[in-house]
Amino acid sequence: MGMRCNYHFLAIYTFIALFFPFIDRFWMESLSTQQRRILSEYQSITHSEDVPNSIRILDENDWDLETSVQNRYIPSGYKRQRYKRDATEDYDEDNDSPSSTSALLGHSGSSTASSSTAQRKPKWRILTAFMWPFNFVGKITWHIFHYSVRLIYRPTITPPRRRDPRSEADRFLQNFESTYGTIHPDFFSDGGYMQALKTAKDELKYMMAILCSEEHDDNDTFCRQVLADTELLEFLRQHEVVVWAGNVRYAEAYQVSNILQATTYPFVGIIALQPPTSNSTSSSMNCQRKMVLMDRIEGLTSASSIVRRMETVMQLVDASLQSLREEQEQRETERRLRQQQDEAYLESLRADQEKQKQKEAAEKAQVKRELRARLREQYIKYLCQTIPEEPTTAPSSSNSIKSVTKINFRMANGERVLRKFKADDTLKDIYNFVEAYPYLKEMEEGRTVNYPSEASTSSSARKNISPIGRPESYVHRFNFSIHTSFPRKVYEADDNRKLADEEGLWPSATLIVDTIDNEEEDKDDF
Structure with missing residues (x-):
């Protein structure tokens, strides 16, 4: 079914394409050269492609082009109006001779042309009546074919992409400078017309809108001379006028x-804020003020004329504009003052907060140090209870001599302490003794005045210590190191290394105790 319709449409289109050119040729060959020229102008004005109908209308109006154009929608049989023109229209100003347009349209006034037209009139009416059925069938066939093609094939029409206002402003500036040079007003380039209008309104400035058209003869003179005039450029710069052009x-x-x-x-438009009326208050004026076109200059003019028109507008608007500027400046001053006060308050608040944070951090560190000191003291007192008794050696027993070593400690404060240790004691036992020695010494001095040079740490002294448990969640760190004098060898607090296995500590040794600082002790003790 679809293929048949396509064949029918193709046949109709072929008939129209083959038959209609012969009809048009027949109509055109029966016309004179002057009539063909009038017909061509009539079709170009009315955009009509119907040659027989155009000839009929021209023939009914005596081949008067102007009257035919005016009466083309009046049906046949109705009385048509003849349009009279000014008497001076058909004559040139120089020699009062008929113009070329009048001669072309057949208004020469010769009786020959009139009589010739009158003789052809019945002939054309008979020919038009004879061809009317063919014309009617052709129109119906053409409309059917036209709408059928539109139903079958609908091409996608993509509208041209519209440029954004900023791109159009840049394009206008480039074209203007490439044609007329770089001496011109400072055209607004941060956006389009609406953005320029908003900028002038927000900043309480005057605005000048310039519209150019290359089709007008005065455009080149205006762009090249008027817009480059020094007086105009200086005036616009001095008053900070927002200039938009397009x-x-x-x-x-x-x-x-x-x-x-x-x-x-x-076209030059001078735009400014609308002046206030007599019954408008300042607050309502600020809230409802809008930009209006105060003056318009159309056609070619001089730069001095534009300046004078601008000055006239400024005399009307300057008073209200200056009042608004003062109010805006006052609001801006108050805003800056509030901003400075807020910044000063926030700065003071930040300083107070920083001091408070430092104070809280110092208090926390102090509490932490105090807690660490208490836990450390508790742990050392716990060590005093766990340190083994100092071994004794019998003079007659050689085995006991081999199982005991004597170590001479030189403490960090310069004091020398001699202590015996068993062979199975570890390096950590040495560290525990040195850590607990000050407390053991205090207990010994509390029991007797003359404290011996040998730190015996007898059981009677340790019995004075009340039982103390080991503090929970406490990691003890020794704040000293133990090493030999020469060659220097540092011994670590290792609970798995026995003294008998350490070369240089058996059967006797001299060790030096040096104090060290543990900077990370506060963080890692507990």
Whole structure:
């Protein structure tokens, strides 16, 4: 079914394509050269492709082009109006001779042309009546084919991509400078027309909107001379006028021309804040103020004229604009003052918070040190209870001499202490003794005044210590090291290394105790 429809449409289209050119050729060959020229102009004005209908309308209006264009929608049989023109329209100003347009349209006034037209009139009416059925069938066939093709094939139409206002502003600036040079007002380039309008409103400035059109003869003179005038440029710079310009060939500038109702180019619009009315208050003026077109300059003008028109507008608006500027400056001053006060308050608050943090950190560190000192003291007192008794050697027993070593300690404070240890004692037992020695010494001195040079640490002295448990979750770190004098060899507090296995500690040795600082002790003790 679909294939049949396609064949029918193809046959109809072939018939139209083959038959209609012969009909048009038949109509055209029966016309004179002058009539063909009038017909061509009529079709270009009305965009009509129907040759027989166009000839019929021209024939009914005596081949008057202007009257035919005006009466083309009036049906046949109705009275048509003849449009009279000014008497001076068909004559040139120089020699008062008929113009070329009048001669072309057949308004020479010769009786020959009129009589010739009158003789052809019945002939054309008979021919039009004869060809009317063919014309009617052709129109119906063409419309059927046209709508059928639209139903079968609908091409996708993608509208042209519209440029954003910033791109259009950049494009206009590049084209302007490439054509007229770089001496021109400082055109607004941070956006489009609406952005320039917003900038002028927010900053309480005047705005000048310039619309150009290359199709007008005065455009080149205006862009090359008026916009480059030194007086105008200095005036715009001095008053900080926001200047926006565009070419009506671009989409945004065309919309602006409709908004400002520009009819003649070049166009200059002077825009400013609307002056307040007599019954408007300052607060309502600030809330409802808007930018309005105060003056418009259409067509070619001079730079001094634009300056004078700007000065006239400024005389009307400057008072209210200055009042708004003072209010804005006062608000800005108050805002900066509040901002400075807020910054000073926040700075003081941050300093107080920092001091409070440092104070809290110092208190926490102090509490931690005190706790560590108490736990350390508790642990050392616990060591005093766990240190084994100092072994004794009998003079007659050789085995007991081999199982005991004498170690001479030189403490960090310069004091010398002699202590015996068993062979199976470990290096950590040595460290525990040195750590607990000050407490053992205090207990010994509390029991007797004359304390011997040998730290016997007798059981009677340790009995004075009350039972103390080992502190929980406490990791003890020794704040000293033990080493030999020469060659220097440091012994670590190892619970698995026995004294009998250490060369240099058996059967006697001299060890030096040096104090060390544990910076990470506060963090790792518990």
